[in-house]
Amino acid sequence: MANTLQAKKRIRRNDKRAEINGARMSRIRSFVKKVETACTEGDKQAAEIALKHAQPELARGVARGVLHKNTASRKLSRLTKRVAAI
Structure with missing residues (x-):
């Protein structure tokens, strides 16, 4: 258990940041999932629109520091390839 005031504050801050970052990751995953769903259904137009919305989210x-830049780049590259393959 934290004893000092600064350690207690750090715990409060970390909890708050974890909640915010979790919400951000959830939002990103939702946008990526829309692209993947459109690709699975074979709807190229919907997939392209979803990809255009997912790109700025990534x-x-x-x-914001939630994702590493190479991770976002890899995800975007793979999604783009899937959309182009339709």
């Missing part, structure tokens, strides 16, 4: 995740 970039925002990198900017």
Whole structure:
């Protein structure tokens, strides 16, 4: 258990940040899932639109420090390939 005031504050802050970052990751996953669902259904137009919406979300995740830039780049590359393959 934390004894000092700064350790207690750090615990409070970490809990708050974890909640915010969890929400951000959930949002990113939702956008990626929309692209994957459209690809599975074979709807190219919907997949392209979903990809255009997912791209800035992934970039925002990198900017906010939730995702590593290479992870976002890899996900975007793979999604783009899947959409192009339809």
